[in-house]
Amino acid sequence: MRLSEAPRWIRQLGWRTTIEGYVGQAARRATGRLNDRVGAPALDELRELAGGRFDLSTEAVLAHFGITMPAALARELAEVARQLERRFQQTNRHPAEWRVEAETGSLLYALVRTQQPEVVVETGVAAGTSAFVILEALARNDRGRLHSFDVDTEVGELVTDRSRWSLTILPQSKPQAALRAALGTIGGIDLFLHDGDHEYPGQLFDLRLGWRHLGAGGFLVCDDADDSRAFQHFCAETPAVESPSVLFDHIKLVGVASKHVTGTSNCW
Numbered sequence: 001m002r003l004s005e006a007p008r009w010i011r012q013l014g015w016r017t018t019i020e021g022y023v024g025q026a027a028r029r030a031t032g033r034l035n036d037r038v039g040a041p042a043l044d045e046l047r048e049l050a051g052g053r054f055d056l057s058t059e060a061v062l063a064h065f066g067i068t069m070p071a072a073l074a075r076e077l078a079e080v081a082r083q084l085e086r087r088f089q090q091t092n093r094h095p096a097e098w099r100v101e102a103e104t105g106s107l108l109y110a111l112v113r114t115q116q117p118e119v120v121v122e123t124g125v126a127a128g129t130s131a132f133v134i135l136e137a138l139a140r141n142d143r144g145r146l147h148s149f150d151v152d153t154e155v156g157e158l159v160t161d162r163s164r165w166s167l168t169i170l171p172q173s174k175p176q177a178a179l180r181a182a183l184g185t186i187g188g189i190d191l192f193l194h195d196g197d198h199e200y201p202g203q204l205f206d207l208r209l210g211w212r213h214l215g216a217g218g219f220l221v222c223d224d225a226d227d228s229r230a231f232q233h234f235c236a237e238t239p240a241v242e243s244p245s246v247l248f249d250h251i252k253l254v255g256v257a258s259k260h261v262t263g264t265s266n267c268w
């Protein structure tokens with residue numbers, strides 16, 4: 001119903017029905033916009049974003065970006081998973097469902113091992129599952145550093161070797177401004193993981209900021225891409241994200257985008 005058509009609707013339907021029609025239409029539009037921001041995406045929306053199919057394994061995500069998974073990596077992944085499990089038995093103060101899931105941990109490890117990043121950044125540390133696997137991979141590479149950011153001081157209990165780790169606690173009052181300032185000093189990022197504030201504005205902020213600092217060939221990983229439509233909107237507004245992958249882990253969905261040139265070989 002366009003406003004210019006109002007006289008016709010009034011003639012045909014009367015004042016009352018016409019006004020109800022316009023009010024209803026405005027309310028539906030406002031609800032739609034709000035739902036876009038606060039609602040969670042349907043599985044089909046994320047599958048469509050990923051080109052019609054989810055990736056179900058680390059190997060599939062790597063293949064999506066033209067990277068062949070080295071055979072030896074499977075043995076390393078199994079060993080790191082065992083180490084992590086042992087560490088969990090010793091200490092874990094955070095809810096289990098906060099951790100990155102097993103396949104996501106494998107993916108992070110594999111990205112670090114195959115891409116050999118110098119600078120890795122993550123938002124959201126909690127117990128430190130993602131930090132643990134990233135740091136294990138950096139140690140194997142014998143290069144690179146992980147810069148982790150959280151708003152809680154009591155985080156990272158799983159991490160044992162802190163030699164390649166910088167942990168920054170952002171102020172709860174203005175975490176985004178502090179993160180922006182910190183990334184300004186770190187320089188180019190090779191791998192960025194978002195796993196902090198999972199509300200739509202928080203996710204979109206991290207993805208935009210991480211991408212801005214990501215160098216050519218870099219990867220951006222968004223845990224809990226099914227919590228809001230931020231990953232979808234970020235991909236839609238960023239032309240350089242040509243073909244994102246969506247990893248369907250055990251429960252969570254994880255978005256992966258790259259400033260990668262398809263077909264580039266890994267550095268293993």
Ligand SMILES: C[S@@+](CC[C@H](N)C(=O)[O-])C[C@H]1O[C@@H](n2cnc3c(N)ncnc32)[C@H](O)[C@@H]1O
Nearest residue numbers: 099100124125126128129130150175195196197
């Ligand atoms: C889902 S947990 C992270 C799990 C972790 N990556 C792992 O694998 O164990 C989310 C964490 O994000 C932190 N957080 C919340 N808002 C944040 C923000 N704006 N910036 C950084 N971290 C934030 C929370 O304190 C919490 O520790």
